[in-house]
Amino acid sequence: MAKRNLLSIITKSAIYLVLIVLFLMVTYPVFWLLMSSIKPESEIYKSPAGFVQHPTLDNYVIAWRKLKMRRFFFNSVLVSVLGVVGTVMVSALAGYAFSRFRFRGSNAIFLLFVMSLALPAPAIMLSEYILLNILHLLNTYQGIILFYMSLSAFAMVMFRNAFQPLPQELVDAAVIDGCGEFRLFIQVLFPLVKPTTATVVIFTYIWLWGDFIWPFLILQKAGQETLMVGVFTLSTSQYGMGWGFFTAGLSIALLPALVIYLIFQRYFVKGLTLGTLKG
Amino acid sequence: MRGPAFFLLPALILYVVFVIVPLCGTVALSFTHWRGFDFRTLRYIGLSNYGKLVSDPVFWKSLFNTFVFTGVSVTLQVTVALVVALFLEQNIFLGKFFRGGYLMPAAISLVIIAIVFDLLLSPALGILKELFKPVGLQRLARFGMWFSDPKKAIWGLSLIQVWYGFGFSMFIFISGLKSIDPQLFDAAQVDGASGLQKIVYITLPLLKGTASVAFLLATMWGLSVYALPYVMTRGGPGHATEVLSTWAYYSGFQYQQMGYGSTIAIALLLLGLTVSFLIFKFSAIGKIE
Amino acid sequence: MKRWHIVAAICLLVVGFIFCVVPLSSQATELTLWTRIPEILDGWDYIISEFEKLHPDVRISHRLLDWARTAEILLPAFAAGTAPDLIDICDVSIMKQLGERRMFVDLTEFYSEYRDRFPMAVDVYAAVDGRYYGTPIIVSALAHIYYNKNLVEKYGITPTDDWTYSDFLDACEKLKNQGEIPIVNGNKEGLDGEHWIQALMTETIGGSGIMALLERTDPDTGPRWTDPKVVQAVQAFEDLHKRGYFIEGMAAMGQFVAHLQFAAGKAAFHHLGTWISASLAKHPEFRWGWFRFPHMAGEIGATRNGGVVSHLDLITINSSSVHQDIGLEFIEFYTRPEVSGHAFYDLCHQHPSVAGALKGKELSEFDQASIEFYETCDDNAIWFSVYLPHEVGTEHITRASTAISSGELSAIEFCKRLEKAHQDNLRAAQE
Numbered sequence: 001m002a003k004r005n006l007l008s009i010i011t012k013s014a015i016y017l018v019l020i021v022l023f024l025m026v027t028y029p030v031f032w033l034l035m036s037s038i039k040p041e042s043e044i045y046k047s048p049a050g051f052v053q054h055p056t057l058d059n060y061v062i063a064w065r066k067l068k069m070r071r072f073f074f075n076s077v078l079v080s081v082l083g084v085v086g087t088v089m090v091s092a093l094a095g096y097a098f099s100r101f102r103f104r105g106s107n108a109i110f111l112l113f114v115m116s117l118a119l120p121a122p123a124i125m126l127s128e129y130i131l132l133n134i135l136h137l138l139n140t141y142q143g144i145i146l147f148y149m150s151l152s153a154f155a156m157v158m159f160r161n162a163f164q165p166l167p168q169e170l171v172d173a174a175v176i177d178g179c180g181e182f183r184l185f186i187q188v189l190f191p192l193v194k195p196t197t198a199t200v201v202i203f204t205y206i207w208l209w210g211d212f213i214w215p216f217l218i219l220q221k222a223g224q225e226t227l228m229v230g231v232f233t234l235s236t237s238q239y240g241m242g243w244g245f246f247t248a249g250l251s252i253a254l255l256p257a258l259v260i261y262l263i264f265q266r267y268f269v270k271g272l273t274l275g276t277l278k279g
Numbered sequence: 280m281r282g283p284a285f286f287l288l289p290a291l292i293l294y295v296v297f298v299i300v301p302l303c304g305t306v307a308l309s310f311t312h313w314r315g316f317d318f319r320t321l322r323y324i325g326l327s328n329y330g331k332l333v334s335d336p337v338f339w340k341s342l343f344n345t346f347v348f349t350g351v352s353v354t355l356q357v358t359v360a361l362v363v364a365l366f367l368e369q370n371i372f373l374g375k376f377f378r379g380g381y382l383m384p385a386a387i388s389l390v391i392i393a394i395v396f397d398l399l400l401s402p403a404l405g406i407l408k409e410l411f412k413p414v415g416l417q418r419l420a421r422f423g424m425w426f427s428d429p430k431k432a433i434w435g436l437s438l439i440q441v442w443y444g445f446g447f448s449m450f451i452f453i454s455g456l457k458s459i460d461p462q463l464f465d466a467a468q469v470d471g472a473s474g475l476q477k478i479v480y481i482t483l484p485l486l487k488g489t490a491s492v493a494f495l496l497a498t499m500w501g502l503s504v505y506a507l508p509y510v511m512t513r514g515g516p517g518h519a520t521e522v523l524s525t526w527a528y529y530s531g532f533q534y535q536q537m538g539y540g541s542t543i544a545i546a547l548l549l550l551g552l553t554v555s556f557l558i559f560k561f562s563a564i565g566k567i568e
Numbered sequence: 569m570k571r572w573h574i575v576a577a578i579c580l581l582v583v584g585f586i587f588c589v590v591p592l593s594s595q596a597t598e599l600t601l602w603t604r605i606p607e608i609l610d611g612w613d614y615i616i617s618e619f620e621k622l623h624p625d626v627r628i629s630h631r632l633l634d635w636a637r638t639a640e641i642l643l644p645a646f647a648a649g650t651a652p653d654l655i656d657i658c659d660v661s662i663m664k665q666l667g668e669r670r671m672f673v674d675l676t677e678f679y680s681e682y683r684d685r686f687p688m689a690v691d692v693y694a695a696v697d698g699r700y701y702g703t704p705i706i707v708s709a710l711a712h713i714y715y716n717k718n719l720v721e722k723y724g725i726t727p728t729d730d731w732t733y734s735d736f737l738d739a740c741e742k743l744k745n746q747g748e749i750p751i752v753n754g755n756k757e758g759l760d761g762e763h764w765i766q767a768l769m770t771e772t773i774g775g776s777g778i779m780a781l782l783e784r785t786d787p788d789t790g791p792r793w794t795d796p797k798v799v800q801a802v803q804a805f806e807d808l809h810k811r812g813y814f815i816e817g818m819a820a821m822g823q824f825v826a827h828l829q830f831a832a833g834k835a836a837f838h839h840l841g842t843w844i845s846a847s848l849a850k851h852p853e854f855r856w857g858w859f860r861f862p863h864m865a866g867e868i869g870a871t872r873n874g875g876v877v878s879h880l881d882l883i884t885i886n887s888s889s890v891h892q893d894i895g896l897e898f899i900e901f902y903t904r905p906e907v908s909g910h911a912f913y914d915l916c917h918q919h920p921s922v923a924g925a926l927k928g929k930e931l932s933e934f935d936q937a938s939i940e941f942y943e944t945c946d947d948n949a950i951w952f953s954v955y956l957p958h959e960v961g962t963e964h965i966t967r968a969s970t971a972i973s974s975g976e977l978s979a980i981e982f983c984k985r986l987e988k989a990h991q992d993n994l995r996a997a998q999e
Contacts, residue, residue, distance in 0.1 A: 015366045015369065016371070018362075018366065019363070019367075019371065019377050022359075022381065023380050025442070026381055026383060026384060026442065027383065029395050030383070030395075032395070033395050045832055048404055048406045049406045049409035050409070089289070089579065090289050091290065093286040093287070093289060109291070113290070115552060116298055117496075117499050117500075117555075118502065118551030119298070119302075120503035120505060120523070120527070120547050121503075121524065121528075122505065122524050122525075123305055123541075123544035123545065123547065124302055124304075124305060125532075125644075126304075126308070126537060126541075126647075127301030127302070127303075127304030127305050129644040129647075130304070131300060131301050131304070133648040138650060146293060146297065147297050149290075150290075151297075152290065156290065181285070185286070206385070209388065210389060210390065211388070212388070213505065213506065220631070220641075220645070221629070222600070222629045222631035223629070228388055228390050228391075232390050233632065233633075233634050235390075235394050236635055236636055242828075250391055253388065253391060254391050257386050257388065258383070258387065260386075261383065261386035262379070265382075314665070316646040316662075317646065317647070317669055317671065318647060397822070402816055402817040403752075403825060403829050423820075424816065424817050426819075426820035427820035427821070428975075429974045432974075512756070513757065515820075515970045515974075516755070516970035516971055517968065517974060517976050517977060518971075519971075528640075532640035532643055532644075533640055533958055533962065534959040534962070535643065535957070535959070536959065
């Protein structure tokens with residue numbers, strides 16, 4: 001009996017150790033970034049890895065002003081928020097269609113959408129640029145948002161899996177009440193998949209906020225750059241700056257997505273557990 | 280008729296216009312020789328670009344790198360994710376806290392991750408050295424040197440991808456674990472099975488479907504990886520971390536061989552689809568229960 | 569009932585917003601300017617605001633491009649017809665391609681009127697087949713090695729302009745034996761490696777030798793990259809690695825990181841162009857000096873004053889622009905010595921290309937040394953990777969130098985591959 005307990009204590013300790021070490025490994029880079037951004041320049045050189053001794057917000061102020069971050073921030077918010085709304089609309093509708101209707105070719109079309117998950121960016125970069133230009137959507141927020149909406153396959157899968165298990169009785173009851181198809185969707189069924197919606201919102205938001213490939217290509221007018229593009233350009237710019245300023249800029253870009261994630265974590269979990277299982 | 284069409288049309292139209300059409304454009308480009316800038320210089324050359332793929336050493340190098348990157352990152356990612364999911368299932372104190380932490384990397388933009396790791400691992404800045412010296416693990420600080428080693432660089436990138444992706448795979452496993460009927464465990468308990476035995480004989484077999492999903496998603500993601508090598512190592516040193524998507528980009532946009540670059544991209548897409556199809560077919564996806 | 573209305577209303581609002589976000593149309597004529605050097609942003613801001621004051625109905629919209637990716641951004645822009653009115657071109661191979669196709673406004677007349685503003689060294693960057701397409705912005709040179717005064721004084725090393733290459737190697741050896749880092753450069757982007765090779769080749773075959781190689785038209789005759797003197801230069805670069813004089817991890821270290829390491833006093837020597845004096849000035853506590861790239865005894869470069877005098881970035885006018893006349897006025901405006909001088913020197917501490925821009929200004933010792941070099945360089949070459957087509961220069965010199973730094977590629981193999989690629993390229997061009 002005692003042996004069993006000892007073994008279980010050792011096992012549990014080992015498990016904790018692994019979990020803690022992993023946790024530190026996962027969080028340290030973010031910790032380092034945020035720490036560096038509030039360290040004065042001299043401290044960064046002296047002790048780059050550890051805690052800050054004389055915290056200062058100067059770096060943030062400089063970064064915000066000098067890098068014209070207000071504009072970039074606004075652009076990122078605009079593109080992300082509208083992109084999320086658009087994606088949810090489009091993918092919820094499509095996911096619903098796949099789950100509730102059996103029509104010829106539904107599987108084929110579904111697979112066609114899923115194919116986009118394997119799509120590498122360079123495969124459509126130049127063509128996309130030219131297409132958007134032909135459609136007069138280049139250098140417009142509308143253009144990039146519509147583009148993002150077209151890549152909502154993952155969200156579609158999640159919605160499909162979320163709508164599938166909803167009971168037929170609800171549908172029958174609503175139909176008897178004289179409910180049209182669209183009303184059925186909007187009023188009855190869509191509200192039932194809130195966790196999935198939350199997950200899609202967070203996922204999409206995080207993806208759009210952090211994407212730099214497409215805004216870089218599609219939003220080329222001065223003043224249209226999103227935060228990530230600004231950060232990316234910053235990282236390749238040459239000899240003009242110090243660490244504090246740089247890490248503060250990176251932090252400004254990082255924090256919104258991170259904060260949203262931390263706040264809405266629990267919805268994330270619920271939605272993911274429902275949606276990802278059935279391939 | 281308010282059938283499926285109404286609901287499906289928006290997504291379908293958008294998809295066809297913004298994805299399928301450009302894709303066709305890229306395919307068309309792959310049959311041409313074009314140095315960009317001016318459409319008047321575009322020339323049709325049939326399958327020459329595809330032939331060039333075969334004789335291009337950098338293509339093979341990047342194909343190899345793509346496989347190494349995907350293979351290493353997916354294997355490690357899925358394994359670590361499974362182990363951690365199993366651990367967390369044991370009703371750990373602060374379990375939810377850990378779980379939230381492990382998924383956090385997925386909330387960070389890959390651009391930022393690439394830049395931060397580039398600085399963090401840089402031997403010159405010595406951050407790792409400062410961290411590990413007090414615990415006597417200085418050797419670990421040498422990890423940053425992997426990126427200047429032509430053979431180890433791609434492994435280094437794979438590990439960063441694992442850091443980024445294992446949280447997500449872990450979630451897939453957690454949801455899979457939650458759907459296992461607890462009665463099965465109770466029955467085994469009655470039969471006198473130990474904790475480890477329960478895992479090996481009940482949990483793992485039932486997770487096959489979940490594992491396949493995790494595997495598939497991680498593989499699709501790994502094959503088409505672009506931002507990480509592009510921002511962190513630029514495909515270098517030499518072509519040590521060149522993967523197919525970055526080589527497609529560089530050939531096309533930097534070396535002004537838009538036709539050839541398109542060919543590489545199409546080759547990558549076909550590779551991704553083939554591998555995904557194979558995984559789908561030969562795995563337990565959709566065959567749960 | 570209510571919720572359904574709310575949802576529908578929100579959807580309509582969003583959809584409406586998406587399609588109604590239209591920029592306010594202005595009465596002003598708008599020109600777009602794309603440049604790529606972050607260090608002179610303040611300079612452009614000044615020039616633009618002054619120009620707009622002189623032309624109240626004109627607005628210039630300025631976009632800063634990613635420094636290393638200008639060509640990649642311009643390619644689709646030109647293809648789709650969305651290239652800006654005024655473009656900073658930093659690539660002679662692209663200048664040639666687009667100039668030949670008359671996609672830039674011909675500035676030959678402008679040059680004949682304002683020739684006194686532009687030194688002769690500008691021509692190789694700005695002209696294609698005798699016609700001028702761009703005006704230069706700032707000048708810089710590759711001619712010096714910088715050193716950390718504190719560090720070298722500590723070991724009694726005194727670098728001078730008369731140092732030979734062996735003196736330099738001896739100093740590195742001494743430093744290495746004392747546990748110091750002799751040379752810091754970051755070769756992730758491949759540029760530092762390319763610059764080293766360029767400087768070494770200037771010693772072994774001279775700037776004129778380099779130009780002869782770059783300007784080859786016949787794959788079968790003339791100088792080759794596999795000629796012994798060329799291989800010798802590349803081997804000298806490889807040798808620096810083998811002797812352990814470069815900082816560890818150089819192959820994966822960014823240029824920017826390496827530069828900050830130097831400014832933080834971590835190493836003795838640093839090889840880069842004259843443009844860094846502005847950034848070094850931001851570290852006032854750091855004591856630094858410079859010396860001319862050391863000559864190799866007995867080699868061609870020893871009797872010459874060679875290097876690279878670079879007017880790399882040029883402003884061109886897109887020939888599809890509908891505002892070419894204003895573009896010309898803009899070019900005339902910023903190339904006025906007093907305007908360039910104030911914008912690029914006073915505000916950004918860079919050296920304007922325009923002649924006379926620095927007249928009467930207080931110059932630091934290094935500024936004076938740089939200017940002396942710009943004026944006395946008699947063996948000027950151009951950067952490899954901007955002159956050659958990218959699939960030859962960038963791939964087989966810039967990128968390949970990172971493979972040398974990582975130990976994957978030998979000097980001889982480097983030269984062989986470069987030669988083959990260049991020959992293939994020349995042959996393809998002949999068809």
